[in-house]
Amino acid sequence: MILSRSSEELLGSPLFEPLYAELDKRKATVFVHPSQSPCPGQQSLDESSTGLPPSAVDFLLDTTRAAVNLIFRNVTRRYPNVKYVFAHSGGFLSFSTFRIVRVLMMLTNQTEEAIMSQLQTFYVDTALSASKYALPSTISLLGTSHLTFGSDFPFAPAVAYVPNTENLDQFIRESLNPDASKQINVKSATHLFSHILSEDILITMGF
Numbered sequence: 001m002i003l004s005r006s007s008e009e010l011l012g013s014p015l016f017e018p019l020y021a022e023l024d025k026r027k028a029t030v031f032v033h034p035s036q037s038p039c040p041g042q043q044s045l046d047e048s049s050t051g052l053p054p055s056a057v058d059f060l061l062d063t064t065r066a067a068v069n070l071i072f073r074n075v076t077r078r079y080p081n082v083k084y085v086f087a088h089s090g091g092f093l094s095f096s097t098f099r100i101v102r103v104l105m106m107l108t109n110q111t112e113e114a115i116m117s118q119l120q121t122f123y124v125d126t127a128l129s130a131s132k133y134a135l136p137s138t139i140s141l142l143g144t145s146h147l148t149f150g151s152d153f154p155f156a157p158a159v160a161y162v163p164n165t166e167n168l169d170q171f172i173r174e175s176l177n178p179d180a181s182k183q184i185n186v187k188s189a190t191h192l193f194s195h196i197l198s199e200d201i202l203i204t205m206g207f
Contacts, residue, residue, distance in 0.1 A: 003035035004066035012069030024079035029192045031085045032066060034059035063091030067122060068100055072107060076118045083192060084122050087150065089129035093119070094141040123192065125150025126184070128160055130168035136175075144180045148188035 002011065002019075009015045011032060023030060063086050070076050070084070086093070093100070097119065104115050120142060127150030129138070138147060149168070151161040172181045 001031040001033055004032055004062045005035045010069050011066040012071075012073040012075050014073065020075055020079045020082070024081045027081045027083075027195070029083045029085065031087070032063065033087045034062040034066075034091070060088060060091035063088060064093050064096065064100075067091070067093055067119075068104070071104060071115060071118045074108070076121065080121075085148065085192065086122060086124045087152070088125070088127050089134055089138045089147075090122060090124040090142075093122070093124070094134075094137040097141055120146070122146065123148060123188065126164070126168050127152040128156060128164050130164050130171065132167070132171055132175075135168075135171050144176070144183045145188060145191075147184050148192070149185045 004011050007015075067084070067086055067090055097116075101112055101115050101119070104110065105112060108115075122142065123146045124138060124142060125148050126135075129135075151165060153161050168184070172184065
């Protein structure tokens with residue numbers, strides 16, 4: 001796991017070039033979790049100027065910024081062997097795709113197709129984002145093959161991750177199919193980590 005930012009540097013920063021090269025060499029799967037947004041007065045709930053903890057909104061923005069910065073800094077194209085898994089359905093990524101792509105087209109001189117192909121290499125989990133409002137957008141962008149179960153346990157309290165999991169189960173029952181359920185709950189993660197799983201486990205999972 002790595003954070004979306006470290007030492008005030010966002011993922012995608014040239015400062016981390018040696019890290020990207022090593023991850024690419026290892027064909028690593030990297031789980032990206034949001035970090036503290038560098039907004040004044042957002043250190044904690046008690047110190048916040050808004051009264052909102054960073055986990056309410058800022059974490060989602062930080063995740064989105066990290067994903068977009070990897071494309072903007074050309075990290076995704078220079079190191080294509082890394083698989084990134086972003087927490088919380090990738091923040092605002094799916095909702096803001098059109099806006100993000102248009103801005104990146106202007107900044108990088110890449111085509112819409114080139115940028116979309118990089119966005120769609122990303123994986124996301126369902127932690128605290130498995131609602132009937134968010135899931136259709138996420139699946140529209142990435143499909144179920146790049147969506148994997150997540151809970152945010154043990155950091156999130158049960159009052160958050162239990163209903164989130166129930167929402168995911170209900171959405172799958174009402175809007176998807178048994179194959180999609182197995183894809184999200186088992187197969188996506190199995191694919192991501194197949195290189196470290198035993199042959200017996202892979203056979204059991206149908207690989």
